[in-house]
Amino acid sequence: MAQPFYITTPIYYVNDIPHIGHAYTTLACDTLARYKRLAGDDVYFLTGTDEHGQKVEKAAEQKGLAPQDFVDQVSQSFRDLIPAINATPDDFIRTTEIRHKQAVQHLWDELVKQGAIYLGEYSGWYAVRDEAFYGEGELVNGKAPTGADVEWVTESSYFFRLSAFQDRLLELYHQNPGFIAPQSRRNEVMRFVEGGLHDLSISRTSFKWGVTVPNDPKHVVYVWLDALTNYITALEYPDQGGNFGKYWPHAIHVVGKDILRFHAVYWPAFLMAANLPLPKQIFAHGWWTNEGEKISKSLGNTIDPIELVQTFGADAVRYFLLREVSFGQDGDFSRQQLINRYNSDLANAYGNLVQRVLSFIHKSCDGVVPKPQDLQESDQDLLNACMITTQLETDMEALAFHKYADHAWQIIAHANRYMDEQKPWGLKTTDVPRMHTILYALADTIRQIALLTQPLLPVASAAILDQLAIPLDQRKLVGNPLKPGTPLPEPKGVFPRYVP
Known part of the structure; x- marks a missing residue:
């Protein structure tokens, strides 16, 4: 009998066009999805785009576009990446879709019912680029640990009682050693949680581009609570039967190491608070450098996956990215x-x-x-x-x-x-x-x-x-032996040698 299997990429943030990191994550998920299908499993493979937040609002403003027009354009560039790299997702979700907004608001209401949300005032350091809050002790030379600029924010905010879930999260990690992979990332998350959790600001009033908080239209839902919900939106949440009941217990989230905290700490806490089951695993992969240098637009060394595919073919790009380094470790693109x-x-x-x-x-x-x-x-x-x-x-x-x-x-x-x-x-x-x-x-x-x-x-x-x-x-993973006497077509070369 076919076993259900659910694999997701993170939904990609649409403040800019796709780069090699997006292709890498999608290719990894696609490779596992293809393997599982060939093994006879019932696979659901999700990708999509994260389209809300202050960073998107500012990027749209800089382009002279309305936020919706801006995200429509950039989201399409991520959709175009899929056939270019020969990926085979079953669904492409956008956080501006009605189905998603309804799911986010339903989850919010559930968290309110469980007493997990309260209204207060937030004052602290906020990085627009990361869409994340940072404590004073996390700043490095006056910037976020990611290098992003931070600004001091004071505003009315709804808070999630994250501090109440510290013990439950640690128990989860101890009882399920494979919940976070690889091991080095699990250790990193455990150290963070053991250091103490503070309640999390989960709404903003300083901008409007987001999902409106139910019964309080002055607030929009914090982009990470909004974004993370996509994984269950695609499975028809709030209906907990059907696809949700079938696939969700078998979910594997594949993410970059820079967003592991959101997936391995905040997301399970949200789910626990709403009395929802947890995903099976969160796997964090590493970053790519380019010829030994950190990839950044300012250095002009970004790597366009579309150009690579046009030059070498999708198979060659897939093979190089997945063979060159151990998945989970950093790699250097050459x-x-x-x-x-x-x-x-x-x-x-x-x-x-x-x-x-x-x-x-x-x-x-x-x-x-x-x-x-x-x-x-x-x-x-x-x-x-x-x-x-x-x-x-x-x-x-x-x-x-x-x-x-x-x-x-x-x-x-x-x-x-x-x-x-x-x-x-x-x-x-x-x-x-x-x-x-x-x-x-x-x-x-x-x-x-x-x-x-x-x-x-x-x-x-x-x-x-x-x-x-x-x-x-x-053409499953195990097929029938060749039948002698079968006529074969005239052979043609599959991998012509590449000559620059």
């Missing part, structure tokens, strides 16, 4: 390293294997899948190397995409060594049955590799499976 990865791993190792084998079959086996005879130990070893292993499943479940890719490339290396050792080209006139057996073992290995690489390289994998005449209904 265009030359992307080219090196493309040429060595994709063109030379994988693409060349496919081209050599299928071209040989086309020329020497009348273009049909050859019939194997007696399998020798070396043949069986190669075929066994492709089996889905518990470790492979564990790697993907742990979002260890680089390990999953390493495993696939170990099989590719094994197949290349096998071909060089067996030398089927030398058997054309001396032992045709043995040549057929070797080529069958290689072709079926390529089939299994292509099945495994579908989450990482969907376009290339589909092209390879097409060249092996694999029906669409046999």
